[in-house]
Amino acid sequence: MGADALGLVGHMPSGPGVIDDELIRSIAESVPPPTSTFLLTSETAFTDILSHYDRVHTNTVQLVDSADSETYVQLREARPHLKIVQVIHVQDEGSIDEAIEVSGDVDALLLDSGNPHAKTKILGGTGNTHDWSLSRRIVEAVDCPVFLAGGLRTGNVREAMETVQPFGLDLCSGVRTNGQLDPKKLEAFMKVVHG
Numbered sequence: 001m002g003a004d005a006l007g008l009v010g011h012m013p014s015g016p017g018v019i020d021d022e023l024i025r026s027i028a029e030s031v032p033p034p035t036s037t038f039l040l041t042s043e044t045a046f047t048d049i050l051s052h053y054d055r056v057h058t059n060t061v062q063l064v065d066s067a068d069s070e071t072y073v074q075l076r077e078a079r080p081h082l083k084i085v086q087v088i089h090v091q092d093e094g095s096i097d098e099a100i101e102v103s104g105d106v107d108a109l110l111l112d113s114g115n116p117h118a119k120t121k122i123l124g125g126t127g128n129t130h131d132w133s134l135s136r137r138i139v140e141a142v143d144c145p146v147f148l149a150g151g152l153r154t155g156n157v158r159e160a161m162e163t164v165q166p167f168g169l170d171l172c173s174g175v176r177t178n179g180q181l182d183p184k185k186l187e188a189f190m191k192v193v194h195g
Contacts, residue, residue, distance in 0.1 A: 001183075001186055001187055001190045002190050002193075002194060003035065003190075004034075004035060004036065004168065005035060005036035005037070005038055005060070005168075006027065006031060006035060006036070006037050006038065007038045007040050007062065007170065007172070008023075008024040008027055008028065008037060008038065008039055008040065008056070008058060009040045009124075009125075010024065010039060010040060010041045010042070010052060010056070011041075011042060012040070012042050012064070012123055012124070012125075013042060013120050013121045013122075013123065014120055014121065014122050014123070014125075015122070015123065015124050015125030015126070015172075016125045016172060016173065016176060016179055017125060017172055017176075021052070021055045021056050024039060024055075024056040024058070025055065025056045025057055028056055028057055028058045028059075029057070036059055036060055036083075037058040037059055037060065038058060038060045038061070038062045038085065039052065039053060039056050039058040039060070039061050039062065040062045040064055040124065041053070041061060041062070041063060041064065042064050042065050042121070042123055043063075043065075044063070044065050044066065044067050044071070045071070046070070046071045046074040046075065046078075049061065049063065049067070049071065049075065050074075050075065050078055050079070053079065053082065059081075059082070059083060060082070060083040060084070060085060060107075061075070061082060061083070061084055061085070062085040062086075062087060062110060063084065063085070063086050063087060064087045064112075064114070064123040064124050065087070065116055065121065065123055066086075066098075066116065067086070069102070069105050072084060072102075072105035072106060073105075083107045083108070084105075084106045084107050084108075085106060085107060085108045085109070085110050085147070086102050086105075086106045086108075086109055086110070087109075087110045087111075087112050087114070087123070087124065087149075088102075088109055088110070088111050088112070088138070089112055089113065089114040089115060089116055089123075090111050090112070090113065090130040090131065090134050090135055090138070090150070091115070091130070092134075093134070095111075095134055095138070096134060096137050096138055096141060099111075099138040099141065099142055100138075100141050100142060103141075103142035103143065103144050104143075104144075106144060107144065107145070108144050108145040108146065108147060108167070109138070109142060109144060109145075109146045109147070110146070110147040110148075110149055110170055111130070111135045111138060111146060111147070111148050111149065111150065111164075111166075112124050112126075112130075112149040112150045112170070113126050113128040113129060113130040113149070113150030113151060114126060124149070124172065125172045125173055126150065126151070126173065127151050127172075127173035127174065128150060128151045129150050129151035129152075129156065129160075130150050130151075132148075132159075132160060132163040132164050133163070135148060135163075135164045135166070136163055136164045136165065139164055139165055139166060145167035145168070146164075146166050146167050147166055147167060147168045147169065147170050148160060148161075148164050148166035148168075148169055148170065149169070149170035149171070149172070151173070151174065152169060152170075152171045152174050152189075153174035153175075153189070154174070154185065154188045154189050154192050157169065157174075157189060157192050157193060158192055161193070169193065171189060174189065175189050
């Protein structure tokens with residue numbers, strides 16, 4: 001329906017859309033270029049991230065939890081072809097500083113509405129929006145592409161695009177019904193985005 005990338009969700013402490021690594025690999029192998037395949041991983045240590053990636057072979061890894069700068073360096077050395085997207089859970093002004101700090105180490109940022117400090121980490125798929133004015137400030141402050149996620153739906157995506165002016169959009173909950181992708185919601189969403 002016009003998606004430029006598919007997000008394939010590995011094991012997470014919470015949230016919808018999780019599939020097993022065997023299915024992730026099968027999907028990644030079947031997706032034709034130029035569509036990108038993103039492994040969403042909650043792993044934070046270099047060896048665990050690399051091991052997860054090596055099981056699935058997507059062309060991008062999306063780190064949904066924070067990693068230290070050495071992890072990015074190690075990933076680049078181990079798999080130079082691999083694209084790295086770091087999720088920033090936009091909660092307050094500190095999110096701007098966090099985004100600026102990591103932006104030089106990754107290929108892109110993805111701004112979401114999770115809460116990595118919750119008792120059970122919430123790392124995506126919340127269906128909640130966040131303060132888009134903070135996201136806009138991040139877009140203005142960094143030199144890498146920025147994707148916007150978090151509660152995007154047919155009814156608010158136009159406003160989100162105009163307010164934040166992101167490089168791209170990431171969606172999950174807003175196009176699901178009873179936990180499953182809903183083709184009608186997805187089609188309506190894409191019509192608004194491409195309209």
